[in-house]
Amino acid sequence: MDADRGEVRHLETLDRDLGRFSSLEMATGYVSRPLAAPGIALVFIVLAGIVAAVLFGQSNNSLIIVVAAALGAYMAVNIGANDVANNMGPAVGARALTMGGAIAIAAVFESAGALIAGGDVVSTVAKGIADPHSMGTSTTFIWAMMAALLASALWVNLATWVGAPVSTTHAVVGGVMGAGIAAAGFGAVDWQTMGAIAASWVISPVLGGLIAAMFLWFIKHNIVYRDDKIAAARRWVPVLVGVMAGAFAAYLSLKGLKHLVHISFDRALLIGLAVGVLCWLMMIPVVRAQSEGLENRNRSLKALFGIPLVVSAALLSFAHGANDVANAVGPLAAIVHASQTADFSDSFGIPSWVMVIGAMGISFGLFLFGPRLIQMVGNQITRLNPMRAYCVALSAAITVILASWLGLPVSSTHIAIGAIFGVGFFREWNAHRRMHLARAAIPAELQIGAEERRRRKLVRRSHFLTIVTAWIVTVPAAAGLSALLFLLVRTIAG
Template sequence: MNDRDFEARHLETLDRDLGRLTTLEQATAFVGRPLIGKGIALIFLVAAALFAAIAFGGAGNSFIIVLAATFGAYMALNIGANDVANNMGPAVGANALTMGGAIAIAAVCETAGALIAGGDVVSTIAKGIIAPESLGSVDVFIWAMIAALLSSALWVNLATWFGAPVSTTHSVVGGVMGAGIAAAGFAAVSWAQMGMIAASWVISPLVGGVIAAGFLWFIKDRIIYQDDKIAAARKWVPALVGVMAGAFAAYLAMKGLKNLIKIDLGTALLIGAGFGGLTWIVMIPVIRRQSEGLENRNKSLKILFGIPLIVSAALLSFAHGANDVANAVGPLAAIVQASQSGEFVEAFAIPFWVMLIGAFGISFGLFIFGPRLIRVVGSEITKLNPMRAYCVALSAAITVIFASWLGLPVSSTHIAVGAVFGVGFFREWYAEKRLAEARRTVPEPTVIAREERRRRKLVRRSHVMTIAAAWVITVPAAALLSALIFMVIAALAA
């Protein structure tokens, strides 16, 4: 063997070794990626506990506050992993945003909504689920709130692991109810309020789905299936963007900014109408200029809906941060209040550091664990494009306004996912309708086999059943878990 052959063989061996090392590094990175996320989450929990310990180190009940702060941070991580996907999923599924862009926008807007317009006052028991005086003592109240906080966080974590978007607010409600029953019996629960919440399980996703389907029908009928799609878009897209702007203006005025200024429904609707009309006028030349040179096909229409969809996702995240974070960290704030003052019946202010834990916890949870649920909502239930995703976002805002008018305690999760289902089922119905019309024009219509018709379904039935089941059992599951945790705490404290 000459030197050249030896060198060639040596280089070939070296290449194989380097290839093995590269493969090993890639495998190590793949296996270690989940561990990195869990490590970051653990660091955040420890940081929240240390922050609470430093802030209340001199207090006699500092251990309780530190423990509650850890559970509150854990709950915030789970909200970010599960709840925020409903706002960003449609935009990602429609390819209007990348996963990284969606996470960045949501993190900023959720944090801004929580810190700028987040709840500054919350009742001692979430949404009047149980009577505070029935709990008797401060210690029992604190145990109940700890049980509610931990049980709701565990349930949302489990739902996220199964890939089911659930309502974090309903999880907290179930946790409070279960701990209240364990502490004071069934008579302590406001069953009328629980009946309203149970009704919202059915009403809010149905209303969200119907509204989203209605807007999608309008877009298909007035724009997509017109001979001159670009001319139709120039006429109707400014009006649709104006409707969206008006709906979100009313939504933010009534829900997202409710803790900065009190605005009734009538005033919010007037604000929405004015803002929507102004947006419609402004968007006419914008859409005309944006549509110049576009081809007369559906792909061109997606461009016109891209920016409105991104803006709607950002506004939904801001409103979610302002409206829902206080419900999630409410039990933590209640524990801090009761530990410091010994009072747990009156309303109280949420400390700023509690809001910080909620805001940053949501951002971390979204960044680390959120992509899975974003994919489920955005692409695994049904296929979305910018027009369909726009219908989902607009439906979410309008349904919340409608529910507030009726006085129904609804979940943004149920509305958004119900709107995704509505869009998917409408597409199935519309496709069947067009197929039936086509058959009437063909002398011998083609019969499609049952298996092929099932394959052509545009909504994954498995996700429908999984998500619906998770919605139904959220309150009872969180309640049962909370009751068990409360009994364990009471036994240890006895």
């Protein structure tokens, strides 16, 4: 009997100890979870440096190349954490893609864009922002590019932490500008180019917002507000998918594939027209089959826009990988070229191992840190459904085409976010207009007061102010940080 009691007490003590260990494990997991993602990112950054050490361990300035490779990997991780959200956020917010599916598609297509169609040749200093001849020596140029790379990466990291989608290309431009000014004075900067970039801060989002709002108005006027919504959808959805297919064919011809084959603007438009007409004809029986048995209500229409939305997100990711990754790793390629040849004034190719670091870094950054900003872009600015997200994706492609025709430098980030704001503000305006028209038929005691109408905003003003502020300060903030880093490095290097 006593033995049984002793056994019971022993088991109770063991249960309490196991409970303590279980609680300790849970607490340890809870504490360490926020550190897991930065830890994995740090391992990737270190591995990038090791790869550079293996490749250039016996060459001159090998330490500089190793440090630059680590900084390039850090920048690539930040691109994945911030920039990619603009392509995937609308599809996730519209529930056309799950978060896991969005991350998988973005990782594959961003990497494919970077590796297949990534930049063959870039200017020595980020599209002519600063004159490399004014920097004097290759050593000064290398320090300037190192400062620009680190400053732009730190700024994008901060913006991601705050929850603000910013243009990584603009961050790189700001970093190069700041380092150029610190190295050679204000005369080293091409202020005409900088003025064009500053103009794009306004032009990109406004143009994207207007185009997205225009297409949303078209969908509502021709499909949503019709008595027979399904019949209207059978007529217009194939047309809309054809327009999207044509726009993306022209977009990829101009931007996504420009490093593989040169295609003129006129020829790109012809390619887009041919693809658009073909997809329109192909989608007529497909939409007819999809719409069989659907109820005559708005919810049924969402199913018809799901697949085009997923395809558009994948194509946007491919084009982004082909363009913005090259811009981001451009300073790393410049450092490698200058450290090996002491030549820093001519154009140069981006080595394949640099593009691999960029592509893999984007995938890691997206997987580890991307979901937070994807959720913000997709859900927290304004409520999206497949039709609204379709308008955002289509606006991104068309705006880039128009900007290329006008010769304007634009940011894909600003276009996508501007299109989301355009959709949200159009919904506010449309809701207010319809409420005003219906007010005469509603008794005065049932009408919504002005204060309540102000409260029922469809665009979150706090996110609007945060994002616009981040856009405005990206170039000057990256420039100031880069200048400080350059002066610090030059002082330490002696």
